[in-house]
Amino acid sequence: xxxxxxxxxxxxxxxxxxxxxxxxxxxxxxxxxxxxxxxxxxxxxxxxxxxxxxxxxxxxxxxxxxxxxxxxxxxxxxxxxxxxxxxxxxxxxxxxxxxxxxxxxxxxxxxxxxxxxxxxxxxxxxxxxxxxxxxxxxxxxxxxxxxxxxxxxxxxxxxxxxxxxxxxxxxxxxxxxxxxxxxxxxxxxxxxxxxxxxxxxxxxxxxxxxxxxxxxxxxxxxxxxxxxxxxxxxxxxxxxxxxxxxxxxxxxxxxxxxxxxxxxxxxxxxxxxxxxxxxxxxxxxxxxxxxxxxxxxxxxxxxxxx
Amino acid sequence: xxxxxxxxxxxxxxxxxxxxxxxxxxxxxxxxxxxxxxxxxxxxxxxxxxxxxxxxxxxxxxxxxxxxxxxxxxxxxxxxxxxxxxxxxxxxxxxxxxxxxxxxxxxxxxxxxxxxxxxxxxxxxxxxxxxxxxxxxxxxxxx
Numbered sequence: 292x293x294x295x296x297x298x299x300x301x302x303x304x305x306x307x308x309x310x311x312x313x314x315x316x317x318x319x320x321x322x323x324x325x326x327x328x329x330x331x332x333x334x335x336x337x338x339x340x341x342x343x344x345x346x347x348x349x350x351x352x353x354x355x356x357x358x359x360x361x362x363x364x365x366x367x368x369x370x371x372x373x374x375x376x377x378x379x380x381x382x383x384x385x386x387x388x389x390x391x392x393x394x395x396x397x398x399x400x401x402x403x404x405x406x407x408x409x410x411x412x413x414x415x416x417x418x419x420x421x422x423x424x425x426x427x428x429x430x431x432x433x434x435x436x437x438x439x440x441x442x443x444x445x446x447x448x449x450x451x452x453x454x455x456x457x458x459x460x461x462x463x464x465x466x467x468x469x470x471x472x473x474x475x476x477x478x479x480x481x482x483x484x485x486x487x488x489x490x491x492x493x494x495x496x497x498x499x500x501x502x503x504x505x506x507x508x509x510x511x512x513x514x515x516x517x518x519x520x521x522x523x524x525x526x527x528x529x530x531x532x533x534x535x536x537x538x539x540x541x542x543x544x545x546x547x548x549x550x551x552x553x554x555x556x557x558x559x560x561x562x563x564x565x566x567x568x569x570x571x572x573x574x575x576x577x578x579x580x581x582x583x584x585x586x587x588x589x590x591x592x593x594x595x596x597x
Numbered sequence: 598x599x600x601x602x603x604x605x606x607x608x609x610x611x612x613x614x615x616x617x618x619x620x621x622x623x624x625x626x627x628x629x630x631x632x633x634x635x636x637x638x639x640x641x642x643x644x645x646x647x648x649x650x651x652x653x654x655x656x657x658x659x660x661x662x663x664x665x666x667x668x669x670x671x672x673x674x675x676x677x678x679x680x681x682x683x684x685x686x687x688x689x690x691x692x693x694x695x696x697x698x699x700x701x702x703x704x705x706x707x708x709x710x711x712x713x714x715x716x717x718x719x720x721x722x723x724x725x726x727x728x729x730x731x732x733x734x735x736x737x738x739x740x
Contacts, residue, residue, distance in 0.1 A: 347658050354638060357662060357736065364738060452629055452637045459639060460622075500664055507663060507713035549712065556693045561704040562668075565685065565693040571663055571712040 340517060345475075346466050348514040352478050355398035356455055358485040359405035361504055367492050369406040374399045375484065375595045377418035386426060387527045388597040390473045393422040394480020395595060397458050402488060404451045409441040412450070416441070423461070426473060431461035472528075475518045479531065480594060482508075482515060487591040490584040497580075505583060506575040509542045534590045541582045546574040621674070624731045628672035632705075635668045635735035643681065643720045644674075644729040652725035656717050659734065663713045666737040669706045671695055671720075671730055679728020686717045696723065707737065 340348075375395045383389045396418050403412045416437055423429040433453060440450040458477075465474040486508060493501045516535055522528040552568035625640045643655045661667055671681045684694040685708055695703050700723075710716075722728035 350639070350658065352660070354660075354662075356636065356638060357665065360636065360736065360738065361662075361664075448636075455637055456625070456629070456640070503663060504713075510713060510715075511660065554687075554692050558697075558703060559707075562707050563693050563695065563703040563705070564707040564709070566709045567687075567692070567711045569712045571714075 340521065342466075342471070345471055345518055345521065348518050349462070349466065349471070349474055349478050352482055352511055352515055352518075355401040355481050355485045356405065356451070358398075358489055358504065359402040361500060362402075362488060362492055363405050365492075365498050365500055367496070367498075367501075369402075369408060370491075371408075371411065373488055373491050374402070374411075374415075377414055379595070380418050380421050383422065383425075383597065386473060387476065387525075389422045389425050390476035391480040391531075391594050391597065393419060393426065394477040394482075395484040395591075396422065397477065398481045398484035398488070400454055401451075404447070404454055407444075407447055409444050409447070409450070412441040413438055428461045428465065428473075431464065432457045471518075472522045472525075475522065476531075479515060479519065479535070482511070483587065483591050483594060486587045490587045493580065494584050502575060502580060503573050505580070506542075506545045506573045507547070507571075509545050509547065512539045512542060534593065538583070538586050538590060541579065541586050544576065544579040545583075548572045548574070621729070621731065624672055624674055624729075625733070628670060628731045628733050631672070632668065632670050632733055632735045635670075635737045637733060637735050638667075639734045641718060641720065641732045641734070642729075643732070645679070645720075645722055645727060647679075647722075647727035648725050650725075652721050654719050654721035656719050657732075658715055658717050660714065661708070661710045661716050663711055665710050667708045667710060668735045668737055669695075669708070669718060670733045670735065671702075671705075672733075674729035674731075677726075677728045677730075679722030679724075679726035679730070681728060681730035681732070682721050682723050683732050684719045684721075686719055687714075692716075 375392070377396070383392050396415055400412065400415050400419065403409075403415055416432075416434060420429060420432065420434050423432060437450065437453055437457075440446055440453070462474050462477065465471065465477075486505065489501055489505050492498075493505060512535070516532060516539065519528055519532045519535065523532055549572070550570040552570070554568055555566045557564055557566075621642045621644075625642065629637050629640070639659070641655070641657045645653045645655065669683055669685065671683050673679070673681055680702065682694060682696045683706060685692045685706060692708065693706055695706050697703060718732060718734070720730065720732055722730075
């Protein structure tokens with residue numbers, strides 16, 4: 292009888308373990324076979340900021356869809372040549388390179404979805420699938436559904452939702468499973484690519500909204516550097532921090548001032564609409580903008596040619 | 598025998614918690630369907646216990662961009678008594694909440710942002726009841 296119960300308990304544990312790993316991947320184990328990001332980075336050394344604070348910061352940074360939406364809303368036409376090539380996937384042979392470029396392709400996916408370029412979505416998704424599988428987080432992407440929606444050009448809102456929520460879920464999982472280093476790289480890649488897209492548009496056809504969005508990212512830079520510095524003992528991270536700090540240096544000339552005022556609120560069709568009356572003035576010279584664009588191009592080039 | 602039963606209980610709790618995650622993901626999917634003419638950006642899952650003394654709340658920081666109209670939609674999970682109260686904060690000041698003075702709720706909270714910066718979305722449950730809910734942050738294309 293005891294043996295029967297033992298067998299039953301053992302079977303239940305196996306099923307449980309299988310469900311856990313099958314649904315969510317195998318946590319930090321995937322890092323241990325990556326020679327460039329050893330476990331010691333996050334296991335042996337305390338984080339400079341708390342895990343909660345880091346999650347909070349990372350949550351704030353990635354919104355490639357908003358940048359793409361801004362570009363589209365200003366009437367900027369789609370440009371395939373702005374996107375990162377997916378031909379170098381096989382050269383991305385470490386978790387560091389894979390995670391950074393996964394962020395880049397994730398941002399490009401948002402751009403493609405925004406402009407409803409579903410044909411290119413499949414090529415982009417193939418790259419994302421390869422990289423996310425290498426990083427053992429491929430389970431968060433329902434590739435078959437995304438491919439079906441893209442191929443049939445159907446329900447593009449769903450395509451956008453599935454794409455964005457897949458990245459959100461993947462990011463949440465990475466941080467919960469002590470793989471914040473990978474999460475921080477994906478977010479950095481996304482941010483750089485979003486900035487690159489905006490910078491190229493600003494370079495060719497400067498528009499106030501886009502320039503202000505680029506300049507406003509000054510507020511994000513410190514947080515991004517703070518997160519990356521948690522892993523600065525790794526040479527690759529140290530080099531990346533140096534590159535991001537070179538961007539920050541160019542932002543020093545950007546001045547942001549505020550005029551505060553009381554917000555107004557009114558109910559319209561059952562929805563409360565809050566209108567903020569604060570004003571934000573962003574002062575950025577053509578020279579500063581040009582310098583920022585130049586350094587963004589340089590950093591982005593290094594990432595996609597790692 | 599008792600030890601084996603304990604193991605089994607732990608296993609079923611683990612399996613049960615997986616189910617809870619699945620349920621919250623399902624609620625996100627359902628809630629995202631109801632955001633109307635807006636584009637999904639993020640979701641925030643909240644589950645809080647009851648407390649009459651100091652009602653617990655969850656706080657999520659988010660950077661919002663100048664020139665963007667945001668929308669926060671809330672969906673309460675079935676089987677929980679609490680109704681989620683979501684408040685949009687700019688530092689310590691409340692910009693607006695989905696709870697009206699008469700105790701009823703608006704369908705969603707919209708926010709026309711004129712200042713890029715850090716804001717926070719606070720979620721609690723009315724009257725300190727226990728509850729589970731999802732808040733979806735989306736943006737509305739104004740052009």
